[in-house]
Amino acid sequence: MSRIGVITFPGTLDDVDAARAVRYAGAEAVSLWHDDADLRGVDAVVVPGGFSYGDYLRAGAIAARSPVMGPVVEAGRAGMPVLGICNGFQILCEAGLLPGALVRNHGLRFVCREVGLRVEADTAWTSAFTVGQQITVPLKSGEGRYVADDATLDALEAEGRVVFRYTEPAPNGALRDIAGISSADGRVVGLMPHPEHAIDALTGPGTDGLGLFTSVLSRITAPPPPMAARA
Template sequence: MARIGVVTFPGTLDDQDALRAVRLCGAEPVSLWHASDSLDGVDAVILPGGFSYGDYLRCGAIARFAPVMDEVIAAAGKGMPVLGICNGFQVLCESHLLPGALTRNEHMRFVCREQRLRVETNDTTWTCSFTRGAEISIMVKHGEGNYVCDDETLQKLNDNQQIVFRYVGNPNGSCDDIAGITNERGNVVGLMPHPEHNVDPLVSGSTDGRLFFESVKSFLSARV
């Protein structure tokens, strides 16, 4: 059984939701602590949403220097699947595992709603069970979800098919409607929407989030 670790930082809010989603989707959830220097032998890592270290300085800026992130960065460099959700996406950008940055929403208001996304690529460890071009529904809840990058980076993201999801109806002003991206290798994915909130039909109208966890399970199974 795949073992998927979920990191808890001070201020993390969605770690328990992510652990539950991992369990409901048939993998073994493993809690990881921000101050640890070990990933406890997990096969993949999730950096969940919240307000790590109170979002002081910038969102994710302090979490990037947590001891566990040294291990995450090293493991990602060796090909381990890493998923950053919302604040986790911000941490990945601050860690330079993904390019660009997340800034205040264009309208300067917090947004919380079900959001339509279009799948732009399924060539990643976290999206291989999706159909390219499909539209899915995933929760968003953020105040700093406006993805920005320079023109050269945006061109590279498009040329290399590193844009994983685009918003269908942009809720925050992100450039090129970007909701999620991947690194060149395809093992690190960051997105602002929350797939862990869309795995159980009892608590959400959509279960499209399950495909994230089924994707990484399929990838890990095929690798073994």
């Protein structure tokens, strides 16, 4: 059985939900603590949402320098699938695995609502979807506005690294309505909305989010695809 690590930092609050999503997908969820020096032989990693270290300094800034993130960064750069959700997306940007940053929402308001997302790219975490498919998942964040300089945004667009886009004007003011992006090889993905809260119709808006977790199981042992194959 594939083993997917789920990290817990002080202040993390969605690790239990992420682990549940991993189990729903058919994998073993392995708990990783922020002070762990290694990844315990997992096949993939989920960096879940919450308010790691109370969002002091900047959201995700302290967590990105936790001991566990050293091996996560190394493994992610070597091709291990890594998914960052909400605060996890912030952490991956702060750690340098993904470009850009997440800043305070437009209007300085915390947004908590269901949102529509359009799948824009085939990655290790989206292979269960078709490009152009629309899904519905919850969004809950105060610092979810994705920003980057124009050169970075243009490169993400040109390289097919915009993974999710809001189907309506981004409620947080994210540039180009970007809800999620990937690394160049498509194996590291970060998104602001919460797919782990949309895996069961009894507890969320539906089951659309489960596709992210089932997707990675088919890619764990596969080599990173060339960019040409993802275009």
